[in-house]
Amino acid sequence: MIAPVDQRIDALDALRGFAVLGILVMNIQSFAMPMAAYLNPTAYGSLEGIHRWVWAVSHVLADQKMMALFSLLFGAGIVLFCERARASGRSEAAYHYRRNLWLMLFGMAHGYLLWSGDILFVYALCAFVLFPLRNRSSRSLFKLGIIFLAVSSIFYLLTGASLQFMGPEAVQEELLPAWQPDSTLIAAEIAAMQGNWMTQLAARIPMTQEMHGPALLLWGFWRASGMMLLGMALYKSRVLTGLSDSSVYRRLIWLAVLVGVPMVVVGIYWNFQNNWQISSMFFGSQFNYWGSVLISLGFMSVILLLLKNGMVPALTNRLAAVGRMAFSNYIMHTLICGLIFYGHGLGLMGEIERAGQLLIVLGIWALQLWLSPIWLRHFRFGPLEWLWRSLTYWKLQPMRVV
Numbered sequence: 328m329i330a331p332v333d334q335r336i337d338a339l340d341a342l343r344g345f346a347v348l349g350i351l352v353m354n355i356q357s358f359a360m361p362m363a364a365y366l367n368p369t370a371y372g373s374l375e376g377i378h379r380w381v382w383a384v385s386h387v388l389a390d391q392k393m394m395a396l397f398s399l400l401f402g403a404g405i406v407l408f409c410e411r412a413r414a415s416g417r418s419e420a421a422y423h424y425r426r427n428l429w430l431m432l433f434g435m436a437h438g439y440l441l442w443s444g445d446i447l448f449v450y451a452l453c454a455f456v457l458f459p460l461r462n463r464s465s466r467s468l469f470k471l472g473i474i475f476l477a478v479s480s481i482f483y484l485l486t487g488a489s490l491q492f493m494g495p496e497a498v499q500e501e502l503l504p505a506w507q508p509d510s511t512l513i514a515a516e517i518a519a520m521q522g523n524w525m526t527q528l529a530a531r532i533p534m535t536q537e538m539h540g541p542a543l544l545l546w547g548f549w550r551a552s553g554m555m556l557l558g559m560a561l562y563k564s565r566v567l568t569g570l571s572d573s574s575v576y577r578r579l580i581w582l583a584v585l586v587g588v589p590m591v592v593v594g595i596y597w598n599f600q601n602n603w604q605i606s607s608m609f610f611g612s613q614f615n616y617w618g619s620v621l622i623s624l625g626f627m628s629v630i631l632l633l634l635k636n637g638m639v640p641a642l643t644n645r646l647a648a649v650g651r652m653a654f655s656n657y658i659m660h661t662l663i664c665g666l667i668f669y670g671h672g673l674g675l676m677g678e679i680e681r682a683g684q685l686l687i688v689l690g691i692w693a694l695q696l697w698l699s700p701i702w703l704r705h706f707r708f709g710p711l712e713w714l715w716r717s718l719t720y721w722k723l724q725p726m727r728v729v
């Protein structure tokens with residue numbers, strides 16, 4: 328059976344486009360610098376002058392916010408996909424699990440073969456677990472979302488509190504290599520990624536295993552699942568589709584500005600006051616962990632108000648096109664950044680500071696905002712969307728626009 332494609336929700340597409348572009352602001356750091364610098368900005372690179380400002384603005388506006396927004400949309404997508412499956416007489420469970428099994432395989436290939444920061448595997452796993460909750464009320468889903476988010480927070484706080492009972496040698500051996508690696512570890516990671524693909528693979532496999540293992544259990548699963556549950560709730564309450572009253576979105580914007588942003592800024596101050604010691608990994612991270620939830624809702628509200636009021640249609644239409652091709656555009660980020668920073672391309676890892684990374688981000692944004700609408704004039708899906716859809720329905724989907 329060919330799945331319908333003419334019932335798209337423009338609001339979700341525009342939000343998805345905004346999120347997939349915004350997430351590159353943070354992801355590029357893990358291409359351009361050693362992995363530890365993503366979490367701890369003092370681990371590598373300059374924090375002087377413009378580079379400090381680029382890091383600070385990126386941290387306040389992008390770090391975890393775009394992942395949060397993307398997770399909201401993925402949760403809404405679970406409910407929407409099941410609604411459409413039910414309406415067309417298909418098995419919700421069969422198609423949902425097949426769809427996300429393929430996504431998990433895509434994520435594993437992406438993570439192990441191309442880039443260790445993959446999020447697709449995590450999303451697929453969350454989708455497996457959350458499927459039975461899809462028919463709950465929006466109120467119930469909202470409460471469950473907060474509980475899931477709190478689980479990771481509790482893990483971090485308890486682990487941080489237990490540091491005083493760990494010997495300095497244990498901290499040095501088990502935690503510091505990931506938080507504040509020494510010059511030998513940093514040089515080894517840069518050399519591996521500047522090497523050929525096989526050399527990269529040897530270094531990438533343990534990093535991806537960490538992302539799909541301990542980091543998933545401690546943070547990724549609970550964070551992504553919590554935001555997906557909130558996304559389900561917001562979709563069912565019509566907030567995420569832009570159908571709520573404008574006053575709802577204005578209140579969420581003020582909540583982001585007056586509570587979310589100050590919370591993240593206080594976290595920056597706290598971490599610098601504590602010299603980004605290991606406690607920042609567990610205690611200092613919590614300011615942004617919770618502040619990012621509110622800021623992501625603020626971004627959502629800004630985009631939806633623009634759509635409701637018909638403002639900057641040229642931009643929102645391009646964002647929607649990027650969002651319709653979010654899977655392809657996300658993998659395009661990896662391919663382009665791999666060619667710039669890894670050894671099979673220019674091998675510039677470790678050589679471009681944060682301000683230079685931002686210029687690359689702006690260039691990729693311009694490319695995708697230009698290319699996505701052109702592609703969709705001729706094709707119904709992005710290339711990876713078409714492949715994923717064909718595998719889900721086990722039938723080649725029509726590709727050309729007729």
